[in-house]
Amino acid sequence: MxxxxxxxxxxxxxxxxxxxxxxxxxxxxxxxxxxxxxxxxxxxxxxxxxxxxxxxxxxxxxxxxxxxGDTDRVPPDVLRDLEAEVGRSIDRLQATRAELVAMIEQAAPIDVPGVVARRVEGLPAAERALVVVLTRLLGPQPLDAYLDLLAPYRAHAAVIAFDNLPADAEGAAREVVATGVADHLRELSALRPAQMQLIDAALQDTGVKRRTVQEAVGNLYNPAQLDVLARALRRNGRPRPAGFGRS
CATH class of the missing domain: 1.10.1660.10 (Multidrug-efflux Transporter Regulator; Chain: A; Domain 2)
Structure with missing residues (x-):
């Protein structure tokens, strides 16, 4: 035939x-x-x-x-590699399905994974937007470390004052907030050194990551807040990023 x-x-x-x-x-x-x-x-x-x-x-x-070729057998190592890739694909599909279910049942936001969305509920808009950027820059472990630090970081009065700082805040008010934020960050670093170092190392991995964070922060916070961040970094012996200055 x-x-x-x-x-x-x-x-x-x-x-x-x-x-x-x-x-x-x-x-x-x-x-x-x-x-x-x-x-x-x-x-x-x-x-x-x-x-x-x-x-x-x-x-x-x-x-x-x-x-x-024309044989009726595939080499075992090829099949094992293929089986492993299929397993990874299944894991990705299951994670995607879980996110879709969360979006349907919980009206979860679409800009961050479901597991992240649950941990950033109630954050100020600027900080939440920064988390969105960080989900693309940090690997799973550094991102998890950052999310773990959010609650103790935000529990301090200086951070709340920073959130509410108006763009035209006077220099004295900025200095008070900067001092509080700097002291709090030093205390947090002493309490959670491994997590702080993990995040810092991840952002140092390539200059592009750190510059991307700086660009995002520069667009998300007002001039007074950026000045406070610059002062806090200076107090803790860290270089001031470009664009974080007085205004």
Whole structure:
């Protein structure tokens, strides 16, 4: 029995264009042309094409399929790698499903993962926006450390004063808040040194990350707040980022 290219593709559940692609890669032998100039495929072509589609459906790449050749066994190491990748894909899909369920049932926000959203409820808009940026810059462990520090950080009166500081605050008011924030950060560093160092190391990983945070902070806080941050950093012996100055 022989089939046309279109019929062969239909039987294997694919397209004629895909069949041509497999020919070009050498995965599927090209049939000889008959005297009338038309290509006709036989059972061997159909079996080979079905096998290619089966392996591709399992996740093998076309080079891996080519390496298998005409044998009916896939090397165990290839299968083990593929199984591990499938497991990772399942984990990602399950996490995605959990976020969708949270968004449906809890009206969770869309700009941060569900597990993060639950930990930033009630934050001021500027701080919450900064967390959104940090979810893209920090890995899972540094981000978890940052979120763990939010509650003890925000429990201090100086932080609340910082949140409410108007853009035209006088220098004396700024100095009081800066002193409180600096002292609080030193105390927090002494109590949670591992977490503070983890966050700092993650942001130092590339200059781009630290500059991105500085740019975000510079756009999220008003001039008086930025001046307070600069003063607090200076009090704790840290360099003042560009744009964090008096205004």
């Amino acid at each position: 022989v089939w046309s290219p279109s019929r062969l593709a239909e039987l294997a559940g694919t397209s004629r264009r895909t069949v041509r692609h497999y020919h070009q890669l050498g995965l599927l032998p090209a049939p000889e042309r008959r005297s009338n100039g038309y290509q006709h495929y036989g059972v061997d072509h159909l079996i080979r094409l079905i096998r290619i589609r089966r392996l591709a459906g399992l996740g093998l790449t076309l080079p891996q399929i080519a390496a298998v």
